[in-house]
Amino acid sequence: MFNLNQQIAIVTGGAKGIGKGIAKVLKNAGATVIIADIDEKQGELTAQELGCAFKYVDVTSQAACQGLIDEVVQTFGRLDILCSNTGVFPQASLSEMTEQDWDFVHHINLKGTFFMVQAALKAMRPHEYGRIIITSSITGPITGYPNWSHYGASKAGQLGFMRSAALECANQGITINAVMPGNILTEGLAAQGEEYLGQMTRSIPTKKLGKPEDIGYAVCFLASKEASFITGQTIVVDGGQILPESPEA
Ligand code: NAD
Numbered sequence: 001m002f003n004l005n006q007q008i009a010i011v012t013g014g015a016k017g018i019g020k021g022i023a024k025v026l027k028n029a030g031a032t033v034i035i036a037d038i039d040e041k042q043g044e045l046t047a048q049e050l051g052c053a054f055k056y057v058d059v060t061s062q063a064a065c066q067g068l069i070d071e072v073v074q075t076f077g078r079l080d081i082l083c084s085n086t087g088v089f090p091q092a093s094l095s096e097m098t099e100q101d102w103d104f105v106h107h108i109n110l111k112g113t114f115f116m117v118q119a120a121l122k123a124m125r126p127h128e129y130g131r132i133i134i135t136s137s138i139t140g141p142i143t144g145y146p147n148w149s150h151y152g153a154s155k156a157g158q159l160g161f162m163r164s165a166a167l168e169c170a171n172q173g174i175t176i177n178a179v180m181p182g183n184i185l186t187e188g189l190a191a192q193g194e195e196y197l198g199q200m201t202r203s204i205p206t207k208k209l210g211k212p213e214d215i216g217y218a219v220c221f222l223a224s225k226e227a228s229f230i231t232g233q234t235i236v237v238d239g240g241q242i243l244p245e246s247p248e249a
Contacts, residue, residue, distance in 0.1 A: 002029055003029060007031040008031070008078055009082070016186065025213055029224075034053045035055070036068055060115075078127055081133075082131075084112075084134045086109075087108065088108050090104070092150065097149070109155065113158050114161060124172075131175055132174065134177070134178040136162075137180055141159050141180060162178050175227065178233075180235065182210060184210040184214065185210065206240060
C-alpha cells in the first residue's frame with residue numbers, strides 16, 4: 001500500500017458506499033480522513049467505525065463547500081487530498097424526465113464537483129501540493145444505460161471539467177484525476193433493483209460486482225506522492241466490463 005502518513009484527506013459522500021470504501025483505504029494507508037456528507041447520522045456512524053472525523057456538507061451549496069474546506073484547514077492545518085465522490089443516480093426515461101430531474105442530478109454530480117474542487121484548490125495552492133480525485137463512472141464517458149441520460153451527461157461532464165482543471169494547476173504541484181467505477185455494490189446501486197443487479201453481474205467478465213474498497217485502492221494510488229506525474233487521467237475499475245469481446249469468445 002502507498003503511505004499517506006501526515007496527509008489530510010476529505011472524502012465527500014463518504015458516509016456509505018464507494019465513499020466509505022475510499023475513506024477506509026485512505027485511513028488504512030495512514031491519512032487523517034474527514035468524511036463529509038449530507039447524511040449526518042450515517043456519516044457520524046461511519047466516521048466512528050473507521051476512526052475518521054465527520055463534517056456535514058451539502059455539496060449543492062457553494063458556501064457550504066467553501067465552509068467545509070475552511071473548517072478543515074482551520075482544524076487540521078491544511079488539505080492534501082480531496083476525493084470528490086458524491087453522486088446520485090436516479091433513473092428517468094428521457095420521455096418523462098423533467099427539468100427538475102435533470103437539475104437535481106447535475107447540481108449534485110457536476111456543480112457539486114466544481115464547488116468542491118474550486119474551494120479545495122484555494123487551500124492547496126499556497127502549499128503547492130494537492131491530490132484531487134473525482135469519482136466519475138463508466139456510464140456516460142464510455143458506456144450508456146437506458147434512463148440515465150442525465151446521469152451519463154453529468155459523469156462525462158466531470159471528465160471534461162477534470163481535464164481542464166488539471167491543466168490549470170499542473171505546474172503547482174497539484175494533480176487532478178478521476179476514477180471510473182463499473183458496477184460496485186453499494187446502497188445506491190442496490191436501489192436499482194434485483195433485475196438490474198443480475199443483468200450487470202452477468203455482463204462483468206469477472207462475474208461479480210465490485211466492492212467499494214476496489215475503488216479505494218485506485219484512489220489511494222492517485223492520492224499518493226508517487227503519482228505526481230499523472231494528471232488529467234482516468235482509471236477504469238470495472239472487472240473488465242467495458243472490454244469488447246472478440247467474436248470467437
Ligand atoms: P451511494 O448512494 O451509496 O452513496 C452516496 C453518498 O453521497 C451518500 O452517503 C449520500 O448521503 C451522499 N450525498 C448525496 N447527496 C449529497 C449532497 N448533496 N451533499 C453531500 N453528500 C451527498 O452511492 P455510491 O454508489 O457509493 O456512489 C458514489 C459515487 O460513485 C457517485 O458519484 C456515483 O455516481 C459513482 N459511481 C457509482 C457506481 C456504483 O456502481 N455504485 C458506479 C459508477 C460510479
